[in-house]
Amino acid sequence: MRLKIFFITLSLMFLLVLLRLAYMQLIMGGYYRQLSAKNCIRLIARQARRGTVYDRNGIILAENLPSYDVVIIPQDFQEPEAGFVFLSRALQKDRQELVKHFRLNRNAPFAPVVVAKNISREQAIKIEENKNQYPGISVQVNAKRAYPLASVSSHILGYVGEIDRFRITRLKDYGYKLKDMVGYGGIEEYYDNFLRGEDGGVQIVVDNRGRQVRMLGMRSPTAGKDIRLTIDARIQKICAEALSGFKGAAIFMDPKNGEILGMVSSPAFDPNVFVERYAPDLLSGYFQDQQAPLLNRAVSGLYAPGSVFKVVTALAALEQGKVSAVTSFFCNGSYQLGNRQFACTQKHGLQDLRLAFAHSCNVYFYHLGRLAGPEALSRLAYELGFGQTAGLDLPAQAQGIIPSPIQKRMARKENWYPGDTLNFSIGQGELLVTPLQLTIMMATVVNGTFAARPHLVKEVAGRQPAVIGRQKRLKIKPQNLEIVRRDLRAVVSEPTGTAHILNIENLKVAGKTGTAQVGQGRPHAWFVGFFPYQEPKMVFAVFLENGGSGYNACVVAREILRRMVEEKIL
Amino acid sequence: MTFVINIYQDMRNENKIIYASTITIMLIGLAALYSATYERGQRPMSPLFLKQVVWFCLAVVMLFAAANFNYRRIYDYAYLIYGFGVLLLLVVLVLGRRILGAQRWLELGGLNLQPSEPMKLGIILVLCRWFSVKGRFSRNYAGYRLNQVIRQFLPPFALTAIPAGLIFMQPDLGTAVLYILIFFVVLFISGAPKGLVFTPVIAGLLASPVFWHFLKAYQKDRLRVFLNPNIDPLGAGYTIIQSKIAIGSGGLLGRGWLSGTQGQLSFLPESHTDFIFAVIGEEGGLIAAIVLLALFYILVYSGINIARTTKDRFGSLLACAIVALLAFQVVINLAMTCGICPVVGLVLPFVSYGGSALLIFAVLVGMLININKRRMVF
Numbered sequence: 001m002r003l004k005i006f007f008i009t010l011s012l013m014f015l016l017v018l019l020r021l022a023y024m025q026l027i028m029g030g031y032y033r034q035l036s037a038k039n040c041i042r043l044i045a046r047q048a049r050r051g052t053v054y055d056r057n058g059i060i061l062a063e064n065l066p067s068y069d070v071v072i073i074p075q076d077f078q079e080p081e082a083g084f085v086f087l088s089r090a091l092q093k094d095r096q097e098l099v100k101h102f103r104l105n106r107n108a109p110f111a112p113v114v115v116a117k118n119i120s121r122e123q124a125i126k127i128e129e130n131k132n133q134y135p136g137i138s139v140q141v142n143a144k145r146a147y148p149l150a151s152v153s154s155h156i157l158g159y160v161g162e163i164d165r166f167r168i169t170r171l172k173d174y175g176y177k178l179k180d181m182v183g184y185g186g187i188e189e190y191y192d193n194f195l196r197g198e199d200g201g202v203q204i205v206v207d208n209r210g211r212q213v214r215m216l217g218m219r220s221p222t223a224g225k226d227i228r229l230t231i232d233a234r235i236q237k238i239c240a241e242a243l244s245g246f247k248g249a250a251i252f253m254d255p256k257n258g259e260i261l262g263m264v265s266s267p268a269f270d271p272n273v274f275v276e277r278y279a280p281d282l283l284s285g286y287f288q289d290q291q292a293p294l295l296n297r298a299v300s301g302l303y304a305p306g307s308v309f310k311v312v313t314a315l316a317a318l319e320q321g322k323v324s325a326v327t328s329f330f331c332n333g334s335y336q337l338g339n340r341q342f343a344c345t346q347k348h349g350l351q352d353l354r355l356a357f358a359h360s361c362n363v364y365f366y367h368l369g370r371l372a373g374p375e376a377l378s379r380l381a382y383e384l385g386f387g388q389t390a391g392l393d394l395p396a397q398a399q400g401i402i403p404s405p406i407q408k409r410m411a412r413k414e415n416w417y418p419g420d421t422l423n424f425s426i427g428q429g430e431l432l433v434t435p436l437q438l439t440i441m442m443a444t445v446v447n448g449t450f451a452a453r454p455h456l457v458k459e460v461a462g463r464q465p466a467v468i469g470r471q472k473r474l475k476i477k478p479q480n481l482e483i484v485r486r487d488l489r490a491v492v493s494e495p496t497g498t499a500h501i502l503n504i505e506n507l508k509v510a511g512k513t514g515t516a517q518v519g520q521g522r523p524h525a526w527f528v529g530f531f532p533y534q535e536p537k538m539v540f541a542v543f544l545e546n547g548g549s550g551y552n553a554c555v556v557a558r559e560i561l562r563r564m565v566e567e568k569i570l
Numbered sequence: 571m572t573f574v575i576n577i578y579q580d581m582r583n584e585n586k587i588i589y590a591s592t593i594t595i596m597l598i599g600l601a602a603l604y605s606a607t608y609e610r611g612q613r614p615m616s617p618l619f620l621k622q623v624v625w626f627c628l629a630v631v632m633l634f635a636a637a638n639f640n641y642r643r644i645y646d647y648a649y650l651i652y653g654f655g656v657l658l659l660l661v662v663l664v665l666g667r668r669i670l671g672a673q674r675w676l677e678l679g680g681l682n683l684q685p686s687e688p689m690k691l692g693i694i695l696v697l698c699r700w701f702s703v704k705g706r707f708s709r710n711y712a713g714y715r716l717n718q719v720i721r722q723f724l725p726p727f728a729l730t731a732i733p734a735g736l737i738f739m740q741p742d743l744g745t746a747v748l749y750i751l752i753f754f755v756v757l758f759i760s761g762a763p764k765g766l767v768f769t770p771v772i773a774g775l776l777a778s779p780v781f782w783h784f785l786k787a788y789q790k791d792r793l794r795v796f797l798n799p800n801i802d803p804l805g806a807g808y809t810i811i812q813s814k815i816a817i818g819s820g821g822l823l824g825r826g827w828l829s830g831t832q833g834q835l836s837f838l839p840e841s842h843t844d845f846i847f848a849v850i851g852e853e854g855g856l857i858a859a860i861v862l863l864a865l866f867y868i869l870v871y872s873g874i875n876i877a878r879t880t881k882d883r884f885g886s887l888l889a890c891a892i893v894a895l896l897a898f899q900v901v902i903n904l905a906m907t908c909g910i911c912p913v914v915g916l917v918l919p920f921v922s923y924g925g926s927a928l929l930i931f932a933v934l935v936g937m938l939i940n941i942n943k944r945r946m947v948f
Contacts, residue, residue, distance in 0.1 A: 028818050208835055
């Protein structure tokens with residue numbers, strides 16, 4: 001009897017174990033199979049080649065250079081002591097530093113750890129020669145982003161770096177991962193999606209200590225798309241050299257299709273410093289510099305346009321039908337408004353539109369501005385592209401401000417006075433624009449039929465991006481634009497014109513100078529023009545922040561144009 | 571005379587099944603061990619495996635040897651064997667080699683001997699001898715309970731508790747508990763009054779919280795992770811989690827011999843000793859597990875049958891004790907590999923790596939056959 005109880009107990013125990021096994025292997029089998037795969041299957045990413053950036057003539061602006069990096073594969077690295085001694089001797093680096101770097105960056109036995117980046121060829125050869133003596137150490141050729149033009153192309157291209165926290169939260173859903181290289185600023189950021197390509201990967205089987213046992217499969221990375229810019233590297237270089245030593249910007253643009261041929265902001269930075277991180281002092285210097293080298297003044301800086309805005313005032317008055325091309329006003333050196341005097345630069349005497357442009361007579365444009373009225377001025381300013389982002393393919397473009405009675409009421413809760421209209425009509429007061437916006441204005445005036453749409457990219461992987469073709473028709477009468485275009489030539493051609501210095505043979509430059517008063521420091525110097533004036537091929541703007549009189553901008557512009565002629569670009 | 575020969579042949583047929591099952595289990599064990607110690611690109615046979623092959627041959631010899639002498643003669647040597655076992659246990663406590671934090675091995679000329687294994691034999695023999703004495707429980711102690719306990723319970727309990735205590739100090743909780751279990755089984759089967767069997771069991775269960783304080787830190791961890799393996803997935807809970815993954819991922823048919831990732835890629839610790847069943851479960855699937863369980867069950871079933879039909883009281887008890895030892899160890903080992911019982915260091919008989927255990931179990935099963943051959947003699 002007791003034997004029977006004992007036997008039944010044992011049988012029940014066997015049954016219990018059997019049921020448990022059946023539960024684990026049949027019902028939960030899939031779940032455990034999954035866990036088992038997770039245990040031993042790992043993915044190593046293979047980085048995709050980032051697209052190359054060319055200028056319009058095929059000169060390389062951003063490329064990938066081989067970088068010789070010393071890597072250690074932990075699972076093969078058997079003699080760390082001797083290995084690190086050898087490495088520190090070969091690389092002339094502190095051993096402790098190398099060990100520390102190795103420890104910090106090690107994450108799996110099969111994953112190579114980069115301990116030194118971008119070593120010289122000689123060092124690479126030395127290490128490769130001793131490879132067999134120190135298993136686990138090798139030299140890997142990785143891609144390194146390089147910008148051959150360095151600071152000349154800095155603001156247009158931006159730079160690449162490891163993704164930051166802000167961007168990873170925003171871009172996670174688009175397949176960006178930690179440690180990805182992404183663009184910061186410029187084309188690198190704006191077209192990152194095209195440039196970056198798609199990373200591939202290798203699936204491997206690892207054992208309990210994470211050592212690779214065998215490979216399961218791989219997906220090769222897809223290279224990023226190459227981009228051709230509208231930029232001409234030669235123009236870019238000339239502008240950068242002419243502007244060196246100044247704070248300011250220079251822009252060259254084709255008014256017919258909106259292609260940006262050159263765009264320089266000064267002072268600039270060297271994007272290679274951001275990529276290689278070899279000079280931390282230089283890097284932090286960029287961020288602390290009072291001159292703000294990281295700011296792209298051409299599209300992100302906001303300044304008063306000064307007299308350059310008189311082009312808008314003239315157009316507004318002509319459009320309103322208040323004046324014609326021959327309407328004249330007398331300048332006696334100031335404009336009386338109530339009991340206030342609004343001064344002119346000098347006594348110009350009787351001025352028509354042509355002479356008023358040439359001498360930049362404030363009194364004449366006070367009259368036009370009052371005749372047109374502030375609302376008409378703001379409306380036309382908006383039509384010509386002020387107070388809105390220019391639609392250029394660069395990140396961080398500034399919008400600017402167009403003043404108007406309503407705007408003043410809303411922003412400052414103040415009434416609009418006639419004095420505000422006077423300031424507005426000569427581009428002072430609340431008005432803030434970017435150098436690019438002035439260039440667009442001039443391009444629009446010059447091509448006469450549609451608003452210029454600026455862009456930097458000509459082709460992505462050999463194909464033209466669709467957005468570039470879109471154009472907005474203008475509502476301004478062509479004959480009025482014709483009048484302004486013709487009269488702007490006088491600024492250069494008249495011996496008394498403010499930009500007579502730019503009267504270079506055969507170029508037939510036209511344009512408008514500007515000397516914008518600022519609260520503190522010297523005024524901003526502007527010249528925004530085009531050439532040849534009958535059938536303009538290029539529109540350009542030269543801007544010097546706190547550069548003094550507009551004449552100074554003309555000097556820089558002359559230097560640029562002279563060099564362009566010399567190098568047979570024109 | 572013909573009558574005797576007929577019976578003899580009958581017995582031989584039944585014994586054949588026992589022989590066959592035992593040897594099959596051992597062969598399955600060798601296959602699993604080969605897989606557990608196999609390393610891609612290394613020598614096809616690991617030294618560990620070759621060693622176990624030698625042990626296997628010895629075990630087969632011992633199996634036949636233990637079946638072919640008169641087991642009654644061992645009755646006389648019971649106390650001697652027992653005493654020798656206790657002596658070994660004392661020696662191992664003083665001189666033993668530390669393996670995995672426990673002093674369980676004695677090194678004898680290059681061979682590691684685990685004295686807790688021969689002690690199993692000693693304890694079984696002594697207990698069965700003590701309980702097989704006629705009239706052990708015939709006297710009625712009504713009104714003298716204490717006297718009864720002193721006469722009928724304490725002596726065999728002390729015989730069990732001394733080696734169990736020594737083993738517990740090694741420390742090896744699993745084997746110590748196993749000894750105590752065997753004691754109660756023999757006590758129960760031998761016809762002791764119910765009160766004498768169940769009162770200590772219940773008292774022991776009630777007092778179990780007290781024993782908690784005598785456990786080593788790692789033993790407490792094992793019990794804690796048994797309740798929830800995820801409290802320490804990389805430490806104490808690691809083995810059990812990996813073992814469950816291995817068994818579960820085997821599914822119905824298994825992943826194929828030498829193809830289980832858990833075992834082959836060393837995610838499974840102790841895969842050649844305590845957790846060898848996980849390798850079988852992973853690579854052979856439920857099918858292999860059922861085959862193995864069935865073979866063990868055949869041994870249990872035949873053992874119980876032998877105990878039932880053997881006239882000799884000593885032989886019958888001995889058969890019972892052998893079955894209990896084998897069944898408990900199998901069930902506890904399987905239960906701990908699939909996570910329904912805490913991890914205590916009990917190996918899977920005939921399958922796990924280890925010479926001492928293999929030889930002793932071969933001897934025990936041999937004795938089972940031995941008893942069967944002579945069940946009608948008395």
